[in-house]
Amino acid sequence: MTLEAIKYKAGQLQILDQLLLPGESKYISIAGVKEGWNAIHKMQVRGAPAIAIVGCLSLVAEIYDKQYDTKVALEQDVSKHLQYLVTSRPTAVNLKLAADDVKSLAESLLTNETVNVEEMKQEIIKSIEHMLEKDISDNRAIGDNGANVLLKGIDRPLKLLTHCNTGSLATAGYGTALGVIRSVGERNLLEHVYCTETRPYNQGARLTAYELVHDKLPATLITDNMVAALLNSRTIDAIIVGADRVAANGDTANKIGTYQMAVVAKHHGVPFYVAAPFTSIDVAIADGSQIKIEERPEHELTHIGGQRIAAPGIGCWNPAFDVTPAALITGIITERGVLKPSELTEKVSQK
Numbered sequence: 001m002t003l004e005a006i007k008y009k010a011g012q013l014q015i016l017d018q019l020l021l022p023g024e025s026k027y028i029s030i031a032g033v034k035e036g037w038n039a040i041h042k043m044q045v046r047g048a049p050a051i052a053i054v055g056c057l058s059l060v061a062e063i064y065d066k067q068y069d070t071k072v073a074l075e076q077d078v079s080k081h082l083q084y085l086v087t088s089r090p091t092a093v094n095l096k097l098a099a100d101d102v103k104s105l106a107e108s109l110l111t112n113e114t115v116n117v118e119e120m121k122q123e124i125i126k127s128i129e130h131m132l133e134k135d136i137s138d139n140r141a142i143g144d145n146g147a148n149v150l151l152k153g154i155d156r157p158l159k160l161l162t163h164c165n166t167g168s169l170a171t172a173g174y175g176t177a178l179g180v181i182r183s184v185g186e187r188n189l190l191e192h193v194y195c196t197e198t199r200p201y202n203q204g205a206r207l208t209a210y211e212l213v214h215d216k217l218p219a220t221l222i223t224d225n226m227v228a229a230l231l232n233s234r235t236i237d238a239i240i241v242g243a244d245r246v247a248a249n250g251d252t253a254n255k256i257g258t259y260q261m262a263v264v265a266k267h268h269g270v271p272f273y274v275a276a277p278f279t280s281i282d283v284a285i286a287d288g289s290q291i292k293i294e295e296r297p298e299h300e301l302t303h304i305g306g307q308r309i310a311a312p313g314i315g316c317w318n319p320a321f322d323v324t325p326a327a328l329i330t331g332i333i334t335e336r337g338v339l340k341p342s343e344l345t346e347k348v349s350q351k
């Protein structure tokens with residue numbers, strides 16, 4: 001079993017094809033931005049942080065051995081490829097924010113007369129390579145901050161519920177919401193974790209269950225429609241989920257099904273936490289109504305493993321995400337601490 005979603009060394013990029021998990025662990029090479037775009041769009045790699053890192057590393061693979069005559073040619077090529085990559089999936093903000101950072105770096109290097117074209121290319125590559133270790137260190141900090149808040153005032157092991165996949169297969173390693181669960185487990189204070197199957201892509205049944213079994217954590221898989229019955233029949237100390245885009249007011253876009261879990265959590269008085277790095281926070285949009293929700297192909301709903309499970313001819317609606325209002329979110333667990341939704345804009349501006 002391997003949990004390394006991304007393998008990268010000196011311009012050579014490979015990703016674990018998550019469409020084949022858990023049955024097959026197969027790495028595919030990403031030679032440039034076209035392969036990067038396709039792998040993200042087809043969800044061979046997915047998860048907001050992983051999408052950003054693979055997208056930008058596919059740009060590194062694209063330019064690594066390319067010679068540029070001028071800095072203008074390099075900046076134009078980088079800008080063109082980034083504009084293409086951000087169209088691969090619309091909801092998660094991480095790739096857009098990462099692309100904006102790389103574009104700004106390229107523009108500043110372009111006007112820096114002390115830097116030649118090869119040095120400019122190396123600076124761009126180095127900044128993207130740094131995203132890998134920064135994501136892992138962010139996830140470790142999120143894990144610690146999350147374990148601290150979940151265990152505050154509690155001196156017994158916890159029972160937690162999570163949705164979709166937010167672990168090593170959605171990031172550069174360790175994970176966000178699943179990173180918090182790992183941190184609670186590392187403190188020997190995890191009694192049990194429940195994970196939802198997360199239809200229709202089944203990130204929970206195929207990926208989160210895979211990670212929990214790999215880590216030998218006490219875990220139970222439930223279907224998405226069991227959440228209310230679980231909270232009604234068993235003690236759940238908290239629900240913790242990831243995020244694809246957190247708006248300035250704390251409204252959060254996450255995997256479809258998250259919103260209804262938050263409603264059920266409210267009804268049962270169960271704390272509902274979002275775990276997300278600052279790279280998932282988009283203060284440029286005021287609230288969740290401005291978040292574009294990706295709609296995926298019908299066959300992802302009507303088929304499993306290539307087998308049709310829905311009646312031919314039935315219409316389908318397949319939004320990949322929904323938006324949970326900030327009012328239903330107890331706290332947003334980030335690498336810089338646990339924030340109330342109302343604190344986001346101020347904290348993000350303190351870069």
Ligand SMILES: CSC[C@H]1O[C@H](OP(=O)(O)O)[C@H](O)[C@@H]1O
Binds near residue numbers: 166170171203242255
């Ligand atoms: C830390 S991953 C965040 C987020 O991404 C997943 O979506 P997808 O599998 O479609 O890329 C899911 O919403 C996770 O919570």
